[in-house]
Each structure stands twice: as C-alpha cells, then as structure tokens.
Amino acid sequence: MRDPEQTRQNILEVSADEIHRKGFTATSLSCILKRCEISKGALYHHFANKMELGYAVFEEVYxxxxxxxxxxxxxxxxxxxxxxxxxxSMSKEMSCDELVCGCPLNNLCQEMSGVDEGFRIRILAMQQQLNLLIATNLSRVSSQLQPDLDFSQVAYFIVSTFHGSSSLSKSSLNKELFDKVIKELCRYMQQLKR
Amino acid sequence: MRDPEQTRQNILEVSADEIHRKGFTATSLSCILKRCEISKGALYHHFANKMELGYAVFEEVYxxxxxxxxxxxxxxxxxxxxxxxxxxSMSKEMSCDELVCGCPLNNLCQEMSGVDEGFRIRILAMQQQLNLLIATNLSRVSSQLQPDLDFSQVAYFIVSTFHGSSSLSKSSLNKELFDKVIKELCRYMQQLKR
DNA sequence: AGTTTAACCGACCGGTAGGTCGGTTGCAAA
DNA sequence: TTTGCAACCGACCTACCGGTCGGTTAAACT
Known part of the structure; x- marks a missing residue:
C-alpha cells in the first residue's frame, strides 16, 4: 500500500502542474493536497516547507x-x-491552453527571480546552460553561418524572443500573435546562414 | 489642508511603484497606506476595491x-x-534596480492576463496600440526597408524580444545579458534596411 | 452660525495562507 | 510476536490579506 517514493513523485508532479498554471505564490498547498489525496502531514514529511518543494519541482521536474x-x-x-x-511545431501542436501557460522557466523567472535568491540562482543556471547548449551547437556549424556572429549573443536573443512571444499570447488568448513572432524569428534565423 | 485630488494622485503613484516592483497580487494595501500615510478608509473612499485601483493605475499611470x-x-x-x-540608452542610463523591475506592461501581462479578464483586455489593447504605432511608422519609411516585410509581424517581434530581454535581466541581476540581447536586436533592425 | 456632506479614520470581520505537532498506522526487522 | 520507526493524519496556530462600517473632521454653502 504505502509507497513513499511514489507519494513524493506524485506531489512533485502535481505541484509542477499547479505552479505552471498558477505560479508559485498563487499555488496553495491545500490545493496540492486535494489533488494528491494526501494530508498536510504527508507533504511536510517529504518537504521541509513550500520553498523547498518549489526548489525540488524546479530541479527534479522542470x-x-x-x-x-x-x-x-x-x-x-x-x-x-x-x-x-x-x-x-509548437504553434501547430500545442493547444491554446497549454501555450497560454507559457514556459515554466520564464514564468518562474518573472515571478520569483526578484523575490527569492534560491530560485534566482537556479533559474540563472538553467538559462546559462541553455545558452551554452545553443551557442556551442551554432558554433559547431559556424562554417555555414555568417562571419563575425557572437553565438552566445544570438542564443540569448533567440530565447528572449521565444519567451517574449509566450508572454504575448497570454493576453491575446490565441496563437495568432505567437505565430507572428515565431514566423519572424524563423526568418531571422534563416538569415544567420551565409 | 485637505486635497482629495492630491490624495488620489498620491495613491495612484505609490500603487504604481509598488505594483511595478512587487507585482499586483504581492502588493498589499497596508503597504500602500503606510507609504501614503493615509487610512484604509481614505483609500476605499477613492477606489471601490483593489482591482479597481489596479485598473486605475494601469489606465492613468502606466x-x-x-x-x-x-x-x-x-x-x-x-x-x-x-x-x-x-x-x-536604456542599458546605459537605467540603473540595475530599475532594469530588473522590468516593463510594467509585460510584468502585468505575465501575472494578470490569465487571472483577471479586466486586466487582460486592457493589456491586450495596449499591446495592439503599441504594435500599430510601430508598424505604421515602419510602413511610413517602407521605401528604405527590405521588400515584402510584414510590419505588424516585425513590430510584434521587436517588442517580444525587448520584453524577453527584460525577463533575462531579472535572474542575472545585471545589465550584461540585457545588453547582449539588445545588441543583437539592433543588428537585426539594421538588417531590415535595404 | 448653523448645516450639510465629501473626505477621512481605524477597529473589526471572515477567509485563507503556510506551518506545527501530538497522535496513529503500517511494514519490516529482530 | 513484539518492537521500532518511517510514513502519514488532521486539528490547530499565527499572520496577513482584502474588505466593511459606524464614527469623526474639515470645509464649503446658506
């Protein structure tokens, strides 16, 4: 019957979903408890407090x-x-509801970076990791690209635009504006080729 | 002594600053009251509730x-x-603290679009107004630009990137990443010229 | 001077949040 | 079979939130 690891995973997944939809602060523990069908004691047995739960969601799910x-x-x-x-493929395959939720990383960045240092350093590390991932792979094919490109700069630019477009679709509630920005982003990226 | 219009303006300005720094939900009325040195009764004399105060801040300040x-x-x-x-000039003249606060419009978009319809429609209207402003002015000089540009698409792209770069600087706490994205954005914009 | 009312005061309310803690339960080792 | 402890329960606590409301004050008008 009892499976502590399963319980923990369940808490993490439900919390990840709630935080993605409502944000960290607006996510209430009682709501998580209901969906998991567990008691408050169970949650606090696995996680020290709400903040630690948030960190765990970030590191183990997001x-x-x-x-x-x-x-x-x-x-x-x-x-x-x-x-x-x-x-x-995002604008094609993702539902409107999904798209409007935005990128969990960007959401948390906007909400928590200025409030909690623990979140800030984790988010920053993730952004730098993503930047490195993109930049190194661009430099891998640098022979096919325009000369004098700053790959790190280009990588940050691409991700910024993507996150900005997610923000746009939150207020419009549809894919139209997201589509527009993505189209222009693709046009920009094609121009990077020589 | 008494100057109701001055009181109202003071509430609006302090609220605008608080909301800009902390977000709408995290902004507490008690904090606004302290900074304004007024009572709760005074605030509720001028505004029906917190939401209406938020709308007023958006329309009359932001x-x-x-x-x-x-x-x-x-x-x-x-x-x-x-x-x-x-x-x-933003990355040059703005202080780090200012920059990290981000654009009030983008902040509210991220926080409130999915939560409150009143905010959502106001934010969307503002975004569309800005888009029209940029797009029409681009088309004004279309003879100097590349052919076959979708000006609305380009305008949304520029603003998205700018908002995305603001988000970036929230986690890094410095201007460096913001600068990088802005540099690439300027490079992109120059390429729009023929 | 008296009257009216907008402007303002602040104690209080219900609701909810995160967090605590003494107690119970189930399982595994001895 | 007994014992020990991780796993879990849920009533309760404090803090703070937005919001209410009966009362007070200042100023403009008659």
Missing amino acids: APAFIALWQPPVETEDPIQGLSDFFS | APAFIALWQPPVETEDPIQGLSDFFS
Whole structure:
C-alpha cells in the first residue's frame, strides 16, 4: 500500500502542474493536497516547507524536462532548421491552453527571480546552460553561418524572443500573435546562414 | 489642508511603484497606506476595491507613461535608428534596480492576463496600440526597408524580444545579458534596411 | 452660525495562507 | 510476536490579506 517514493513523485508532479498554471505564490498547498489525496502531514514529511518543494519541482521536474525539450532540436545536423521546426511545431501542436501557460522557466523567472535568491540562482543556471547548449551547437556549424556572429549573443536573443512571444499570447488568448513572432524569428534565423 | 485630488494622485503613484516592483497580487494595501500615510478608509473612499485601483493605475499611470516612452523614438525620421538609440540608452542610463523591475506592461501581462479578464483586455489593447504605432511608422519609411516585410509581424517581434530581454535581466541581476540581447536586436533592425 | 456632506479614520470581520505537532498506522526487522 | 520507526493524519496556530462600517473632521454653502 504505502509507497513513499511514489507519494513524493506524485506531489512533485502535481505541484509542477499547479505552479505552471498558477505560479508559485498563487499555488496553495491545500490545493496540492486535494489533488494528491494526501494530508498536510504527508507533504511536510517529504518537504521541509513550500520553498523547498518549489526548489525540488524546479530541479527534479522542470530542469530535466527543459533540457529534454531543447536538446533534440539543437543537436540536429542543422540547428537553425532544428529550432525553426521546433518553434513552428509548437504553434501547430500545442493547444491554446497549454501555450497560454507559457514556459515554466520564464514564468518562474518573472515571478520569483526578484523575490527569492534560491530560485534566482537556479533559474540563472538553467538559462546559462541553455545558452551554452545553443551557442556551442551554432558554433559547431559556424562554417555555414555568417562571419563575425557572437553565438552566445544570438542564443540569448533567440530565447528572449521565444519567451517574449509566450508572454504575448497570454493576453491575446490565441496563437495568432505567437505565430507572428515565431514566423519572424524563423526568418531571422534563416538569415544567420551565409 | 485637505486635497482629495492630491490624495488620489498620491495613491495612484505609490500603487504604481509598488505594483511595478512587487507585482499586483504581492502588493498589499497596508503597504500602500503606510507609504501614503493615509487610512484604509481614505483609500476605499477613492477606489471601490483593489482591482479597481489596479485598473486605475494601469489606465492613468502606466498607459500614458508607456505611450510617452515609445512614441518619440518611433516617430523620428528614421524609426529603426530611433528604436536602436532608445534601446541602447536604456542599458546605459537605467540603473540595475530599475532594469530588473522590468516593463510594467509585460510584468502585468505575465501575472494578470490569465487571472483577471479586466486586466487582460486592457493589456491586450495596449499591446495592439503599441504594435500599430510601430508598424505604421515602419510602413511610413517602407521605401528604405527590405521588400515584402510584414510590419505588424516585425513590430510584434521587436517588442517580444525587448520584453524577453527584460525577463533575462531579472535572474542575472545585471545589465550584461540585457545588453547582449539588445545588441543583437539592433543588428537585426539594421538588417531590415535595404 | 448653523448645516450639510465629501473626505477621512481605524477597529473589526471572515477567509485563507503556510506551518506545527501530538497522535496513529503500517511494514519490516529482530 | 513484539518492537521500532518511517510514513502519514488532521486539528490547530499565527499572520496577513482584502474588505466593511459606524464614527469623526474639515470645509464649503446658506
């Protein structure tokens, strides 16, 4: 019957979903408890407090999922095309509700970076890791790209634009504006090629 | 002694600052009352509730300031150069603390679009107004730009990137990453010229 | 001077949040 | 079979939130 590891995983997954939808602060423990069908004691047995639960969600759910999401498109032979397809497939395959939720990393960055140092350093590390991932793969195919490109700069630019477009779709409640920005982003990326 | 209009303005300005720094939800009325040195009764005499106060801050503080900020650079003879200078001067002249607070419009968009319909429609209207402002001014100088540009698409792209770069600097706590993205954004904008 | 009312005061309310803690339960080792 | 402890329960605590409301004050008008 009892399976502490299963309980812990369940808490993490439900919390990840709630935080993604409502943000960290607006996510209430009681709501998590209901969905998990456990008591407050159970949650506090596995996590010291809400903040530690948040950190665990970030490290054990968001971070791995984030890398698993971005790595494949970037590590294809043609990372420019890989990213273009990656972004394009988002607006096609993702539902409106999903899209409006935005990227968990960007959401937490906006909400928690200025409030909690623990979140800030984790978010920053993740952003730097993503930047390195993109930049190194761009430099890998630098022979096919324009000369004098600052790959780190280009990588930060691409991710910034993507996050900005997610923000846009939150107020419009549809994919239209997201699509527009992604189209222009793809046009920009194609221009990086020589 | 008594100056109701002054009281109201003071509430609006202090609230605008608090909301800009902490976000709408995290801003507590008691904190506003302290800074304004007024009672709760005074605040509720001027505003029906917290939400209405938020709407008033948006319409009477953020919206005018937002237009006053973006209009000049976009309405110069060369809007591309105007925007480039506009963005560049930000990273030079703005303090780190200011920059990390981000754009009030983008902040509210991220926080409130999915929670409150009243905020959502106001934010969306503002975004569309800004988009129109940029797009029309780009089309004004279309003869100097590349052919087949979708000006609305380009305008949304520019603003998205700018907002995304603000997000970045929240976790890094310095201007470095913001600078990088802005540099690439300026490079992109220059490429729009033929 | 008296009257009216907008402007303002602050104690109080219900609700909810995160967090605590003494007690119970189930399972595994001895 | 007994014992020990991780796993779990849920009533309770304090703090703070947005919001209410009966009362007070200042100033403008008659």
